[in-house]
Amino acid sequence: MGGYDVFLSLAGPDRDDALRLAAALEGEGLRVFVDDKEIPLFESITAEIEDALNASKVLVAYFSRSFPGRPACEVELTAAFLSGHREGDPTRRVVVVNPEPTVDHLHPVELADARFALMTGDTDERSLRSLAKRIKKRVDATTGAIGGAVLADQLVWFGSAGLGTSNFVGRFAETWELHSKLHRGDFTLTQDIPTGGLVTVDGLPGSGKTSLVASYARRFGARFPGGVYWTSLSGASPDDVLGAYGDALRALAGRTDLRIASDSTVDQLCGAFANRIAVGKLPALWVVDDVPAALDPTLAQRLAPKVGPLLRTVLIGHERPADERLPHVSIAAMTPRDAGQLLRAYRMPVLDPVDRRAFDELVARLGGHAMALTVVGRHLEDRQGFESYADFVRRLDAGPTPLDAVTAALAEVMTGLSTAARQILDVSTVCAAAPVPVTLLREVLERTGAVRRDPSATIGDGLVELRERRLATPDGASWQVHSLIRETASSHLTAVVDRSALASHAASAVLDVARQLPADARGQLMAHAVRLRADPRVGPADQEALLRLLAAHYSTWGQPHVAVTYLEEIVGRGWATVPDLVDTARACLDAGQAERALHHLAKVPAVSSAQQVELITAQARDALGEFAAADDVWAALDAALHATPHSAESAAARIAYVRSRVIRGEMAEAAARIRTLVTDLAADNGSLALERLQEARIELARIQLTTNEQQAARHTARLVVDHYAAHGLADHVHARQARLVLDGAHLALGLWELHPDPAHWRRACRSVGELLRSQRDEIGPLNLTTLATEVEYAHALLCNGLARHAAALLAGTRARVAQLLGPEHPLHLHALLLAGRAAAQRADYAAALELHERAHRGMERVLGPRHPQTVHARYGLGVALALTGQRGRACRIFTDVRRLAPQTVGRKTDLYAQSWVAMSLVVLPSALWRTVTTASRRPPEQSVAAPHDWVLAEAAGYPSS
Numbered sequence: 001m002g003g004y005d006v007f008l009s010l011a012g013p014d015r016d017d018a019l020r021l022a023a024a025l026e027g028e029g030l031r032v033f034v035d036d037k038e039i040p041l042f043e044s045i046t047a048e049i050e051d052a053l054n055a056s057k058v059l060v061a062y063f064s065r066s067f068p069g070r071p072a073c074e075v076e077l078t079a080a081f082l083s084g085h086r087e088g089d090p091t092r093r094v095v096v097v098n099p100e101p102t103v104d105h106l107h108p109v110e111l112a113d114a115r116f117a118l119m120t121g122d123t124d125e126r127s128l129r130s131l132a133k134r135i136k137k138r139v140d141a142t143t144g145a146i147g148g149a150v151l152a153d154q155l156v157w158f159g160s161a162g163l164g165t166s167n168f169v170g171r172f173a174e175t176w177e178l179h180s181k182l183h184r185g186d187f188t189l190t191q192d193i194p195t196g197g198l199v200t201v202d203g204l205p206g207s208g209k210t211s212l213v214a215s216y217a218r219r220f221g222a223r224f225p226g227g228v229y230w231t232s233l234s235g236a237s238p239d240d241v242l243g244a245y246g247d248a249l250r251a252l253a254g255r256t257d258l259r260i261a262s263d264s265t266v267d268q269l270c271g272a273f274a275n276r277i278a279v280g281k282l283p284a285l286w287v288v289d290d291v292p293a294a295l296d297p298t299l300a301q302r303l304a305p306k307v308g309p310l311l312r313t314v315l316i317g318h319e320r321p322a323d324e325r326l327p328h329v330s331i332a333a334m335t336p337r338d339a340g341q342l343l344r345a346y347r348m349p350v351l352d353p354v355d356r357r358a359f360d361e362l363v364a365r366l367g368g369h370a371m372a373l374t375v376v377g378r379h380l381e382d383r384q385g386f387e388s389y390a391d392f393v394r395r396l397d398a399g400p401t402p403l404d405a406v407t408a409a410l411a412e413v414m415t416g417l418s419t420a421a422r423q424i425l426d427v428s429t430v431c432a433a434a435p436v437p438v439t440l441l442r443e444v445l446e447r448t449g450a451v452r453r454d455p456s457a458t459i460g461d462g463l464v465e466l467r468e469r470r471l472a473t474p475d476g477a478s479w480q481v482h483s484l485i486r487e488t489a490s491s492h493l494t495a496v497v498d499r500s501a502l503a504s505h506a507a508s509a510v511l512d513v514a515r516q517l518p519a520d521a522r523g524q525l526m527a528h529a530v531r532l533r534a535d536p537r538v539g540p541a542d543q544e545a546l547l548r549l550l551a552a553h554y555s556t557w558g559q560p561h562v563a564v565t566y567l568e569e570i571v572g573r574g575w576a577t578v579p580d581l582v583d584t585a586r587a588c589l590d591a592g593q594a595e596r597a598l599h600h601l602a603k604v605p606a607v608s609s610a611q612q613v614e615l616i617t618a619q620a621r622d623a624l625g626e627f628a629a630a631d632d633v634w635a636a637l638d639a640a641l642h643a644t645p646h647s648a649e650s651a652a653a654r655i656a657y658v659r660s661r662v663i664r665g666e667m668a669e670a671a672a673r674i675r676t677l678v679t680d681l682a683a684d685n686g687s688l689a690l691e692r693l694q695e696a697r698i699e700l701a702r703i704q705l706t707t708n709e710q711q712a713a714r715h716t717a718r719l720v721v722d723h724y725a726a727h728g729l730a731d732h733v734h735a736r737q738a739r740l741v742l743d744g745a746h747l748a749l750g751l752w753e754l755h756p757d758p759a760h761w762r763r764a765c766r767s768v769g770e771l772l773r774s775q776r777d778e779i780g781p782l783n784l785t786t787l788a789t790e791v792e793y794a795h796a797l798l799c800n801g802l803a804r805h806a807a808a809l810l811a812g813t814r815a816r817v818a819q820l821l822g823p824e825h826p827l828h829l830h831a832l833l834l835a836g837r838a839a840a841q842r843a844d845y846a847a848a849l850e851l852h853e854r855a856h857r858g859m860e861r862v863l864g865p866r867h868p869q870t871v872h873a874r875y876g877l878g879v880a881l882a883l884t885g886q887r888g889r890a891c892r893i894f895t896d897v898r899r900l901a902p903q904t905v906g907r908k909t910d911l912y913a914q915s916w917v918a919m920s921l922v923v924l925p926s927a928l929w930r931t932v933t934t935a936s937r938r939p940p941e942q943s944v945a946a947p948h949d950w951v952l953a954e955a956a957g958y959p960s961s
Helices: 012-027 047-054 071-086 109-113 125-140 172-186 209-219 238-255 266-280 297-302 336-346 353-366 370-381 389-396 404-414 419-430 438-448 455-468 483-492 499-516 523-532 540-556 560-572 578-590 594-601 610-623 627-642 648-663 667-682 687-706 710-726 733-747 758-779 784-799 803-821 826-841 845-862 868-883 887-904 910-921 926-935 949-957
Strands: 004-009 032-035 056-062 094-098 157-159 198-203 228-232 284-291 311-317 328-331 472-475 478-481
Touching (some): 004 047, 004 125, 056 071, 056 125, 157 238, 198 209, 336 353, 353 389, 404 483, 419 455, 419 478, 438 478, 499 540, 560 758, 594 610, 648 687, 667 687, 733 758, 733 784
Parallel strands (some): 056 094, 228 284
Antiparallel strands (some): 472 478
């Protein structure tokens, strides 16, 4: 590798602005590597990115507020920062571009103090060029490369050996916070320093405090050439801390060959170490672990030798010292991302969906507690092959487990809690492992009669006590009790409030609080409703009310795959009315479960809700490819629609009818109807009309895409995406559908796009891949919606020139679709067609011809010869014939396409133009066709997006039934 001048590190939301900077840097003649690839959850940076980073001279960090949230950015920044450390200046190889108006998000402290460049989304081109020139000067003045060394060459460690863990992961925010607070005294012009280089680190037992500090010491060892001195006060109480510290210092002196008198006091021992460090004139790190709680502030200060700026001191304990002036770093629960990565470091989950779900459940249940994750990880590491993640999850409730030691340690912390704090913990044991709103907490405790004086004061006192013990943390107007704390309280603490009655009170409190809140403010209550609706201590009436609350909430916010779970539970428990059955069928259909929708409709009396039942029946039959069975129903519905005036209430049926015409290839009628409906809905100011308008726009964008109006399709789909983004509903089902259309429109070239941007193809491929991954997790890999997205992702891979990966993905997709829906289903035929295109890109022309012929024959049978998909397939068949030298037959097919295209997709379309170009090329040797088919739509090699390996691996691992 020749290396790069600049490695540009950025977070996903900043991609567009950062790419403008990259272009300006390249305009200055710099070789730029842009890390704009999405790293899958739990994965480290790829070998390609690591090689590019090591071979670059300077890292340019586009340091927005999103930057610290991307683990890959933190890894890259750490490597460049430590490389500069090794060379004597940690900022030598890091250039910060700050697009924000403030600097409080910048870390570490060296970067916050250093000069940085400002760039915002509205930076003009002249300013952008000026910024690029300044960065070029910095690059020109830097020699060598970042390299790969991130540790000191010779780290000198005195005291406890082997601290930390080889599997330490994440914790970037806490690591940088510790580093900045230790060294902010070096930057007195920008930092307020009350206590010098002494920092306390606090957190629950087993939360990873010691591992964090040890990992920091090892990774930043170049900063401490004078050595790391590590002592422990384990087992000491505040009363005997000096005696224990004296013993620890004498033991440390023996390891450092420091001569001391046998009767030396603690202060004299600290003085001896201070002299040693001062004489050496090299910066050092001093760590005191296991500092007891409630330590007197003056004693805390005496634990650090006084050597001035040569020594930095870290005190590690369960509670922060009472002296508020002491800088502190609190170690809370690990993020789900870091927790999953830590557990995977011991043992990867297998590809079986059951094991994957058990892994995710275990990560959530352990709640980011580092000790618990490590204990479980080591346990499962030794039992790989005969105890699965699912087996372990089942065992958690069945008897003694490796977590017993962890819970015993946590139970010890809970001893001596006040009654108010215990009451709050009791409430947490019946609620979910999610933040509990203070309003809900108060409602529950008032119902129990546990609060006999001022409720606010009582609850407030208890919450403060739990926070000080690190047993609960505030989250806005809610409080989070660690999931392991909840389980420990449930199993080890005697309840002060009857938990049987408490569960019932909590259920009624959730319902009452939900009624008082607007629909968009009920989100935090849903997790507790989910848990309580299955609690046997809650009465049937409240269970049913909670189920209806959940179903209504998720239906309202466009998550039918979630709502259907609770609707089917209402049906299964015998509480469903006829409207419930219809709502359940609708949710099943919207969630891609057409057969389940028909199953529920079969229970509806024939005289009930006739039009709604017919509408869902017709849509379900279409989804299953049973077009003939649906035609009579559609005809009756269309007649009924003509007899009723246009309204927001009837819009859903009209949109459904348009979709039925699209499926049957009647594009002109579908386009005319949907445009009229969009106009009518846009003139209606009602909220229902606004929602129906988005559905209609999605359908219009799909028709525009099918008829090769790519730019119009992009505009229409973007209107929908922006609408839901403005309302904070980016995951709404309609927003996802619109993004899929938008991505497809970017992947399809328009007739007049002479200079397409391959970056759009990469972004579209990444977007479809991420949508597919979320759908697999949320609604399952065998859901019809998921399978359709899987086919779209294969198409995106093909558009990016990744034929091998597309073929590997399609092999599994085709088998699953054929088994679930049959080989004649349009989705299977579309996958077959894409497999043919992949074979052509890979120069396997015989296979390409065979697959194209099968796909074309099937589409003619199922969709008819004039359907747009059939005509596209016919054109592809002509290309495949030309590639195999059958030019006469290919010529006849292109003539047919030229005749049919105006009737199906229009004259001013890509397909129609291609049929004319094909006619002129068909007389040439097939070798030219091979060149055209493999290179015409493929972007330059260096711009091809790498596929999501997890998609391909998981696709191979999913069962076909």
